[in-house]
Amino acid sequence: MLEPIAIRRLPVVALAASGLVLTACQEEPETTPAAPPPAARPTSAPATPPTPPVLSRADLIQAAEAAASAYAAGGAADRDSLSGRRFAVRQAFGCQGAAPAPAAAEDAAGDGLARWSWGAERKTLRLSLTPGDWTQSALISGGDAGWEAVEGFWLNRPWMRAEGCPAAQGDPLASGPAAPSPQTVGLAAVHEQDGSRLGRRNGRAYSFVVRGEGDQPAAAPVGGYRLVLEGRLTAFPDGRAFQCRATSPDQRPVCVAAAQIDRVAFEDAAGAVLSEWRPG
Known part of the structure; x- marks a missing residue:
């Protein structure tokens, strides 16, 4: 009689145990996975305006041509964005x-053009450049009252934008050497009142002597020499970098740009620096 009773109780115990397990499962709290933190937005640095390219000889000649055209037409050129730009x-x-013999006197007076000449007994060469005194020039008069002195440098042969020597040759049938054309494009190195005197020439030439190797005399250059002018354009009182003047409507206007010169150098035709000057 005992066996049937045991058989009948087993399911009750099993059901009770399963109920406890079910209850425990139901009472266990549900866990929800934590949401991932929001991705940080990438921070971008403020955009820096690109640095304008350095102005070349060709750039300055092109700007002078535009200024001359506007002046000849009786108006002012559009306000340019050249002030503050670097140039080389x-x-x-x-x-x-x-240079011919009369050039020595011109060099002493200061005409703003570079040249070379023979030294004593043609054993050395002398490279020289004396800036012109443009302080009282009509191109400068009425300019910035803060300019105490203005020294001038010409961009020679402004009809040619290339930096090297001209390839065109003179007419062999001409009766004599032709006089050079007047200078029409230049850089006016301005010096403010109470400014540093270190960059001023005050009539003194940039000068360098080329000597030969050992006891040999210096040889005449092949391809001439190079003058390097580096600095930053500034502006006349009207805010423009160039100022133009002409004595007649039938003459090409002369245009100069106000500038601060940071470096003057002489190079050979291959680009090797022979001598340089920096203010300070």
Whole structure:
């Protein structure tokens, strides 16, 4: 009689145990996976305006042509964005040989052109450039009252934008050497009142002597030399970098740009620096 009773109780115990397990499962709290933190937005640095390219000799000549055209037409050129721009002008000089003898007096007076000449007994070469005194020029008069002195440098052969020597040759049937054309494009190095005197020449020439190897005399250059002018354009009182003047409507206007010169250098035709000057 005992066996049937045991058989009948087993399911009750099993059901009770399963109920406990079910209850425990139901009472266990549900866990929800934590949401991932929001992705940080990438921060971008403020956009920096690109640095304008350095102006070359060709750029300055092109800007001078635009200013001359506007002046000849009786109006002012559109306000340019050249003020504050850096420039590096490289131009050839002495391509046709040594400067003639009268050039020495012109050099002493200061005409703003580079040249080379023979030294004593043609054993050395002298490279020289004396800036012109443009302080009282009509191109400068009425300018910034803060300019105490203005020294001038010409961009020679402004009809040619290339930096090297001209390839065109003179007419062999001409009766004599032709006089050079007047200068029409230049850089006016301005010096403010109470400014540093270190960059001023005050009539003194940039000068360098080329000597030969050992006891040999210096040789005449092949391809001339190069003058390098580097600095930053500034502006006349009207805010424009260039100022133009002409004495007649039938003459090409002369246009100069106000500038601060940071470096003057002489190079050979291959670009090797022979001598340089920096203010300070």
